[in-house]
Amino acid sequence: MNLSSKLLSDAVNEFAGLPGIGKKTALRLVLHLLKQDASKVSSFADSLTKLRQEAIYCKQCFNLSDKEVCDICSSSARNKDQICVVADLRDIIAIENTSQYNGLYHVLGGIISPMDGIGPSDLNIDSLVTRIKEDNTKEIILALKGSMEGDTTAFYIYRKLKDFECMISIIARGISIGDELEYADEISLGRSIMQRTPFENTLKG
Amino acid sequence: MNLSSKLLSDAVNEFAGLPGIGKKTALRLVLHLLKQDASKVSSFADSLTKLRQEAIYCKQCFNLSDKEVCDICSSSARNKDQICVVADLRDIIAIENTSQYNGLYHVLGGIISPMDGIGPSDLNIDSLVTRIKEDNTKEIILALKGSMEGDTTAFYIYRKLKDFECMISIIARGISIGDELEYADEISLGRSIMQRTPFENTLKG
Numbered sequence: 001m002n003l004s005s006k007l008l009s010d011a012v013n014e015f016a017g018l019p020g021i022g023k024k025t026a027l028r029l030v031l032h033l034l035k036q037d038a039s040k041v042s043s044f045a046d047s048l049t050k051l052r053q054e055a056i057y058c059k060q061c062f063n064l065s066d067k068e069v070c071d072i073c074s075s076s077a078r079n080k081d082q083i084c085v086v087a088d089l090r091d092i093i094a095i096e097n098t099s100q101y102n103g104l105y106h107v108l109g110g111i112i113s114p115m116d117g118i119g120p121s122d123l124n125i126d127s128l129v130t131r132i133k134e135d136n137t138k139e140i141i142l143a144l145k146g147s148m149e150g151d152t153t154a155f156y157i158y159r160k161l162k163d164f165e166c167m168i169s170i171i172a173r174g175i176s177i178g179d180e181l182e183y184a185d186e187i188s189l190g191r192s193i194m195q196r197t198p199f200e201n202t203l204k205g
Numbered sequence: 206m207n208l209s210s211k212l213l214s215d216a217v218n219e220f221a222g223l224p225g226i227g228k229k230t231a232l233r234l235v236l237h238l239l240k241q242d243a244s245k246v247s248s249f250a251d252s253l254t255k256l257r258q259e260a261i262y263c264k265q266c267f268n269l270s271d272k273e274v275c276d277i278c279s280s281s282a283r284n285k286d287q288i289c290v291v292a293d294l295r296d297i298i299a300i301e302n303t304s305q306y307n308g309l310y311h312v313l314g315g316i317i318s319p320m321d322g323i324g325p326s327d328l329n330i331d332s333l334v335t336r337i338k339e340d341n342t343k344e345i346i347l348a349l350k351g352s353m354e355g356d357t358t359a360f361y362i363y364r365k366l367k368d369f370e371c372m373i374s375i376i377a378r379g380i381s382i383g384d385e386l387e388y389a390d391e392i393s394l395g396r397s398i399m400q401r402t403p404f405e406n407t408l409k410g
Contacts, residue, residue, distance in 0.1 A: 003298060004276060005269045011256040014249040018234050024387070027295065029223050033253060034260065034269070041257040044219040045250035048238060051216040052246040055239065064210045064239070071209060090232065093208060182229070 003027075060131065062107040062124050064089050072105060079103045081138040084193075085128065085157065087111045087150075090182040091143060098190030103141070106131065111144060111153040120156055129160055141196055142170045145180065158199050169196040208232075265336065267312040267329050269294050277310060284308045286343035289398075290333065290362065292316045292355075295387040296348060303395030308346070311336065316349060316358040325361055334365055346401055347375045350385065363404050374401040 003009035008030065015026035033041050057063065058070035061083075065071070072078060072092075082103025086092055092105050108123040132140065140161060144150035158168055172192040184192075208214035213235065220231035238246050262268065263275035266288075270276070277283060277297075287308025291297055297310050313328040337345065345366060349355035363373055377397040389397075 004294070005260060005271045007252075007256040007260050007271055008269055010252045014252045017249075019237050020230070020233070025225070027298070028225070030253075030256065031295065032224050034257060036257070038254075038257050042254050044222075045254045047212075047215045047219045048235075049243075049247050049250045051212045051235065052239060052241070052243050055210060055212045058209075064213055066210050066212055089209070090236065093232070 057107075061105045062089075062109060062127075063092055063105060077102070080135065082141060083128070083132070083137050083139070084141040084143050086143050087145060087153075088182075094182045094184065094186075094189060095143065095193065098186050098193065100190040100193045101141075103139075108153070111149045112156060113149045123153075125157060125160065128157070132161065132164055132166055137166050139167045139169060141193070142168065142199065143193070144170075154199065168199040170199045171196050262312075266310045267294075267314060267332075268297055268310060282307070285340065287346060288333070288337070288342050288344070289346040289348050291348050292350060292358075293387075299387045299389065299391075299394060300348065300398065303391050303398065305395035305398045306346075308344075313349075313358070316354045317361060318354045328358075330362060330365065333362070337366065337369055337371055342371050344372045344374060346398070347373065347404065348398070349375075359404065373404040375404045376401050 003012060011030045011033075012023065012026045015021055015029050016023050018026075021029075033044065055064055055066070056068065058065040058073055059068055060073045061070060063070045063072065067074075079102050082101075083106050084095065084101060084103055085106045085108060086095070087108050087110055089107055092107065095101050095105075106124065106128050108125065108128075110118050110123055112118060112120055112123065131137070140157075142154045142157060144154050154170060161168055172194075208217060216235045216238075217228065217231045220226055220234050221228050223231075226234070238249065260269055260271070261273065263270040263278055264273055265278045266275060268275045268277065272279075284307050287306075288311050289300065289306060289308055290311045290313060291300070292313050292315055294312050297312065300306050300310075311329065311333050313330065313333075315323050315328055317323060317325055317328065336342070345362075347359045347362060349359050359375055366373055377399075
């Protein structure tokens with residue numbers, strides 16, 4: 001694509017570097033921004049740099065936060081006896097949108113995937129164990145993707161935790177195998193949290 | 206969508222304000238940026254503010270440019286006897302990609318569309334007339350969208366220019382009626398420039 005302006009082609013290339021954005025879409029977005037007020041474009045640009053520079057991860061649950069401890073962890077309205085283990089912070093957003101869960105979370109930061117070179121030590125699993133030990137958590141809900149990697153991760157965590165006195169449950173497979181949690185519809189996802197089953201039950205048969 | 210961080214929701218909202226980007230896509234893009242180096246994110250943000258603040262439009266053809274007169278207008282290799290009239294600078298990019306045209310351009314900045322409240326005075330038509338008068342341009346090629354608005358605009362320009370000694374042609378309707386120029390394939394678009402017909406021929410029948 002021959003662009004008449006270096007400024008234009010710089011901006012288009014930056015957009016085209018984002019996942020799922022091709023050159024033509026990038027050009028359309030850039031030309032849209034070009035028609036906006038300069039102040040609007042600055043606020044767009046600022047929100048990105050600010051996010052990248054100032055955002056921190058909650059030291060308890062590893063959710064993205066503006067503070068050291070996130071709003072969910074510090075809320076007195078949440079049930080501190082439950083921790084829902086998720087791969088990604090997008091999964092927290094998806095579960096929060098169902099309004100079916102009132103406990104805490106723990107973000108692993110991915111799932112065990114030998115193909116991508118992600119082992120247990122790359123994930124926030126040790127901190128989960130420490131947290132359960134210190135807080136005497138009563139229930140762990142594993143809300144991971146229904147795939148081989150998700151099941152492996154669930155099983156790994158189950159083995160790490162089975163000697164503790166907390167119950168380990170797994171969200172009901174109301175969502176189809178292979179689906180990403182974030183794209184599941186809210187009713188199915190909500191139901192799969194409500195109907196969670198003890199992890200041990202899934203090992204039989 | 207309940208987001209745990211104000212910084213995060215600010216950035217997501219900014220992205221979701223772009224055309225064709227929903228909240229979920231915005232979140233995916235923002236989380237992608239969050240995983241990049243801070244310097245990469247800054248360069249992304251900078252390219253946008255810089256483009257908006259520093260980009261100027263060529264004072265001759267109204268193409269987006271880094272200089273007062275764009276590279277096409279100032280190039281000695283281009284045929285200065287021809288001016289191709291387009292609605293949008295995206296159309297210039299599309300035509301340049303065909304490598305079938307070596308003249309100059311003139312960007313109208315839209316087409317006449319009473320429904321959207323765009324009249325002839327909102328477009329760069331007077332400057333086109335002045336330019337043709339001053340430069341003794343030999344041929345005007347109307348490369349506008351094949352729609353009622355495109356035809357109206359072509360006819361309006363034709364009437365303004367018919368007393369001049371320049372030939373007025375219109376790109377061949379090799380591209381289907383209603384198609385946006387920028388999405389046409391390069392071969393059809395290139396052919397429609399090669400096989401342009403005098404505008405008067407299109408008025409018969």
